[in-house]
Amino acid sequence: MTNNTSSEDIQSLFQSNDRILIVSHIRPDGDAIGSALGLGMALRKKGKQVTVALADGLPSNFRHLPGSKTVVNAINPDQQFDLVISVDASDLERLGNVVNGRAIDLQIDHHVTNLFFADHNFVEETAVATCAILAENFPNWGLEFDPDIATLLLTGILTDTIGFRTSNVTSKALRIAADLMDAGADLPGIYYQNLISRSYEQVNYWGFALQRMQKRENVAWTSLILADREQSDYNGNDDADLNTLLSSITDCDITILFVEQKDNHIKVSWRSKPGFDVSEIAFHFNGGGHLAASGADIPGSLESVMEMVLQQTFAYLQTKKRLQ
Ligand SMILES: [Mn+2]
Numbered sequence: 001m002t003n004n005t006s007s008e009d010i011q012s013l014f015q016s017n018d019r020i021l022i023v024s025h026i027r028p029d030g031d032a033i034g035s036a037l038g039l040g041m042a043l044r045k046k047g048k049q050v051t052v053a054l055a056d057g058l059p060s061n062f063r064h065l066p067g068s069k070t071v072v073n074a075i076n077p078d079q080q081f082d083l084v085i086s087v088d089a090s091d092l093e094r095l096g097n098v099v100n101g102r103a104i105d106l107q108i109d110h111h112v113t114n115l116f117f118a119d120h121n122f123v124e125e126t127a128v129a130t131c132a133i134l135a136e137n138f139p140n141w142g143l144e145f146d147p148d149i150a151t152l153l154l155t156g157i158l159t160d161t162i163g164f165r166t167s168n169v170t171s172k173a174l175r176i177a178a179d180l181m182d183a184g185a186d187l188p189g190i191y192y193q194n195l196i197s198r199s200y201e202q203v204n205y206w207g208f209a210l211q212r213m214q215k216r217e218n219v220a221w222t223s224l225i226l227a228d229r230e231q232s233d234y235n236g237n238d239d240a241d242l243n244t245l246l247s248s249i250t251d252c253d254i255t256i257l258f259v260e261q262k263d264n265h266i267k268v269s270w271r272s273k274p275g276f277d278v279s280e281i282a283f284h285f286n287g288g289g290h291l292a293a294s295g296a297d298i299p300g301s302l303e304s305v306m307e308m309v310l311q312q313t314f315a316y317l318q319t320k321k322r323l324q
Pocket of ligand 1: 032088090110128129130160
């Protein structure tokens with residue numbers, strides 16, 4: 001499967017269709033939101049009627065973005081669209097139930113695992129973000145930037161590259177970002193807002209976990225329990241991005257976070273340094289993920305899950321040592 005469209009095709013799709021629906025993946029991140037809203041705004045500037053729909057709506061940490069109030073999380077099944085576009089989603093399932101069986105006319109994405117599920121597929125695997133593909137191609141597609149659009153697209157690039165520090169970052173990505181700055185995006189502001197700033201409640205929530213942190217050999221672990229969430233008044237996502245902090249500990253090759261859930265189960269996440277494959281451990285518990293970041297949902301009490309997971313993690317390290 002391969003790309004089957006060109007910039008000329010895309011430009012004429014935009015020119016000849018008026019009622020446009022843009023969708024992206026469930027649990028939307030900065031790139032999903034930035035690309036859906038950025039493309040939507042650029043098409044509205046061309047006089048198009050645009051609906052941006054995300055099955056899970058917009059997480060609170062992205063509600064500061066321009067145009068965020070226009071996002072809907074469901075569409076009337078009878079509503080007619082001339083053109084349905086998916087951005088930043090590798091397959092139909094990732095869209096959630098927002099398209100209600102409508103076919104996807106055009107998709108723009110950068111995931112290696114993309115299934116080329118649209119009539120017109122524009123997939124660029126080497127792009128650091130879908131927002132980078134949009135920024136690079138807007139001029140070819142007859143679309144223009146303004147400061148809001150540039151802000152949305154740079155938000156996607158910055159969040160998908162965690163501030164230009166993922167291994168796929170290229171000089172081209174930086175040139176695209178520079179062009180977006182010229183178009184009016186405030187890079188330091190976007191950086192602070194999306195990658196640095198945290199609420200008092202979030203950091204307070206971390207505090208409970210940090211106090212309980214333990215370390216044995218090259219493994220550190222800790223837990224967040226339901227009571228911590230209540231005491232800190234934190235109401236954001238499960239791990240509160242604590243994994244990012246844990247994974248920065250220099251002398252630990254593997255870090256593990258246990259997050260207690262309602263109904264007697266524990267969400268476990270592993271992070272590892274290069275050379276360690278934590279997906280192998282997660283797989284043992286019916287979980288999965290990537291070499292360096294994996295997770296599993298395990299039924300049981302915190303104590304029992306912790307014991308099983310630590311045992312399995314140290315067993316993995318033992319086997320690895322023996323093989324070396
Ligand atoms: Mn992306």
